Amino acid sequence: MRKFFRRNTAGYVFLTPWLIGFFFLALGPILVSLYLSFTRYDMVSAPVWDGLGNYQYMFEYDRRFWKALEVTFTFVxxxxxxxxxxxxxxAMLLDKGLRTIGLYRAIFYLPSLLGASIAIALLWxxxxxxxxxxxxxxxxxxxxGKGWITDPDTSIYTIVVLAMWQFGSPMLIFLAGxxxxxxxLYEAAEIDGTSRFRQFRRITLPMLAPVIFFNLVLQTIEAFKTFTSAFIISNGTGAPADSLLFYTVYLFNEAFKxxxxxxxxxxxxxxxxxxxAFTALAFATSKYWVHYENERD
Amino acid sequence: MAGLTLRNVEKSYGPLTVMKDMNLDIHDGEFLVLVGPSGCGKSTLLRMIAGLEEISDGTLSIDGKVVNDLPASKRNLSMVFQSYALYPHMSVRKNLAFGLQNLSMPRAEIARRVDEAARILQIEPLLERKPRQLSGGQKQRVAIGRSIVREPGLFLFDEPLSNLDAELRVQMRVELAALYERLKTTMIYVTHDQVEAMTLATRIVVLRAGRIEQVGTPEELYTRPANLFVAGFIGSPRINMLAAQVEGSGAARRAVLADFRAFALPDLATTDSALTLCLRAEAIRLGGGEVQAEGRIKLVEYLGAERLVHIVLPSGQTLLFHAQGADSHRAGETVTLGFDLADLHYFDTAEQRVETVAGQGAQALTA
Structure with a gap:
């Protein structure tokens, strides 16, 4: 064992920054939060063990929890x-072999860099x-018009539009796909007289399925975690009438307010x-619609 | 069935013209092979015929009708791609049926045609498999099957065998020839492999740098190449080329070569003072021939029924000689080799074939 460490010292030295980060900033807080979830804890006095109390309250009594779920699911x-x-x-428009494609790619990616920022949320x-x-x-x-954000019936859709505008990273992945x-394949289809729409449905979509799957999983996770835009636009409250009470906003308020x-x-x-659960569902259904070219049977 | 006519067809990409004044008549029911080195424009030409590539100038007619602006799907043709272009997410059956479904053909008819093609190509057991479960040869069959089911008037093949290994290539070549015999539909086939061209074609078009070098039957191309390029391109092993200076004038003109004795030239339709003389490997005779030279054997390639002997002449030039049967020459041996004048092909300084004027036999001269 000592010999093993002696031989690999350099490796561990180089790993140290990551190891520190992982244990103290990721794994540590994750485990601590798991423990805290079974306690009552106000950050001033010591945590008090409460068993499944928090979970029971959440599912049985907390109407705002259910509201937050509804808002978040709608958004997703x-x-x-x-x-x-x-x-x-x-991505399909950009896949036409334009000479200025690099420029357009950058322009269309820009909202994704700006979109999640506080400034854009304020602007929105x-x-x-x-x-x-x-x-x-x-x-x-x-x-x-009306106050799109102040009307509880439409407020969430303004955030949906804001989210839609940030399609940069899935777009780049689609473009590569x-x-x-x-x-x-398209030429063969063209000679066969396949319409553009059928080419899209029967060739592009199935051929792109692994990429669609990847983007779907990533974007779903991303959407569940949406925070900044909802927090800023609703002034951190989830108002009006809790229509912008995103799960993360509710969580943040419970914790820090x-x-x-x-x-x-x-x-x-x-x-x-x-x-x-959603990711598992996506993986479970993927075998019915995702085709991998190099798959072994 | 379809015949094709190309008139002054031109292809340019912006200011770059890659094909000019292409004129060609493709007869109904023939197996025409477009052959040439990479970049000669053979695939571009095929793609223009298919409708996948725009024709910059000139006209392309199929069965007398100009089709320049007709979309690919309306040209009544089908194409087999070098990469097979099979839809990887569809079973073989679906791959075969896909094109027919666009024609809103009754299901029963689609099924009949798919089964028929599968039977012809012997891929019936593979119908439910996906392309990734097929070998290269099987994929190629499916790709051909996809062409057959459409029952087109014209088949296009874009280097269909080049992704197969040598043995399979020979086998598929035989099958393609059999398929042609069976269907007798016009086929246009692109390859860079002159053996494929020779064995499959009823007529061959040799292309170089966007121009037609020669059109003819395989035999015509082999026995009467129109220029030095065709002479060198068609035939395996490559034809032997000898540089010759022409001395004298009129009937006394004679050819002076580096290694062979000078000999009287037949009456040729040229006045050039330099010629290139070409000689097939099988036309070289060891120990015989009207014109002779000494040479040293550098290498003997054993090919089974025959041997390919590389002979170095005193000037350093190497000639290839086809030795038949139990010929037992060894590397390092010095031999006398020669040829008959009747076997020579003459090319002028512009690399064009020079014909001998009929009835003028050539006589060997003593140097």
């Missing part, structure tokens, strides 16, 4: 397909406000399980 259900569709659409709030740009444009064509589909750290930890673990 709309934003993920829309973002993927936008990403695929733009102004745009969709009662006197915002959106309503000004609508009024030009004779439509009277599209580039990987052999041209011959009301200092119910034990309960917040339990919320975090439930979110983790939900995300894991």
């Amino acid at each position: 259900a709309f934003s993920v397909p829309l973002r993927l569709a936008a990403a695929l659409g733009v 709030r102004e745009m969709f406000g009662l006197n915002g740009v959106i309503n000004q444009v609508l009024s030009m064509v004779g439509i009277t 599209l580039r990987g589909i052999p041209r011959d 009301f200092f119910r750290m034990g309960y917040a930890s339990a919320l975090a673990w439930v979110l983790l399980l939900i995300i894991a």
Whole structure:
């Protein structure tokens, strides 16, 4: 054993920064939060063991927990397909062999760099406000707008649109995937008189399935974790009428506003399980729709 | 069935013209092979015929109808790609049926055609497999099957055998020839392999740098190559080329070669003072021939029924000689080799074939 360490000292020295980060910033907090989720803890006094109390309260009594789930699920259900569709659409436009493709790629990626920022969320709030740009444009064509963000029925969709706008990274992955589909397949289809739409449905989509699957899983996880935009646009409250009470916003408030750290930890673990369940579901269904070219039977 | 006509067909990419004044008549029911080295434009030409590549100028007609602007799917043709272009996520059966489904053909008819093609190509046991479960040769059969089911008037093949190993290539070549005999549909076949061209074609088109060098039957190309390029390209092993200076004038003109005795030239339709003389490997005679030289055997390649003997002449030039049967020459041996004048092909300085004027026999001269 000593010999082993002596021989690999250099390796461990180089690993140290990562190991410290992993144990103290990742694994440590993860395990501590698991413990805290079974306690009552206000960050001032010591945690008090409460067994499954937090979880029981969450599922049986906490109506805001269910509301947060509803908001988050709605957001995931709309934003993920829309973002993927936008990403695929733009990727297909860019896959036409343009000489300036690098420039366009950068331009279309820009919103993804800016979109998650506080500045853009603030800008978004102004745009969709009662006197915002959106309503000004609508009024030009004779439509009277409303406070899109202050109306609980529409507020979430403004965030869906904001999320859709950040299609940069799935777009790049789609673009790489599209580039990987052999041209011959389309040429063979063309000679066979296959319509563009059928080519898309019968060749592009199935050939892209592994990439779609990858993007779907990643974007779903991303969507469940959405925080900044909802937090900023709702002023950190989840208002109006809890219509922007994203799961993460609720969790954040429980932890850092009301200092119910034990309960917040339990919320975090439930979110983790939900995300894991969705990912598992995606993997379980993938064998029916995802085709890998190099798969062995 | 379909005949094709190309008139002054041109292909350019921006300012770059890669093909110019292409004129070609492809007869109904023939197996035409386009052959040439890489970059000669053979695939581009095929793709223009297919409708996958735009024709920059000139006209392409199929059965007398100009089809320049007709989409690929309306040209009544099918194409086999070098990469096979099978849809990897579909079973063999679906691959075969895919094109027919576009034609809103009744299911029963699709099934009949798929089964028929599978039977012809002996791929019936593979119908439910995915392409990744097939070997190269099986994939190739499926690709051909996909062409057959459409029952097109014209088959296009873009180097279909080049991804197969040597043995399979020979086997598929035989099968393609059999398929042609069976269907007797016009086939246009692109290859860079002159053996494939020679064995499959009813006519061959030799291309170089976007131009047609010669069109003819395999025999015509082999026995009467129109220029030095075709002479060198067609035939394996490569034809022997000898540089010759022409001395004298009129009937007394004679060819002076580096290693062979000078000899009187037959009456040739050229006045050039330099010629290239070509000689097939099988035309060289050891110990015989009207014109002779001494040489040393550098290498003997054993090919079973025959041997390919590399002979170095005093000038350093190597000639290839086909030795038949139990010939027992060894490397290092010095031999006398020669040829008959009737076996020579003459090419002028512009590398074009020079014909001998009929009835003028050549006589060997003593140097």
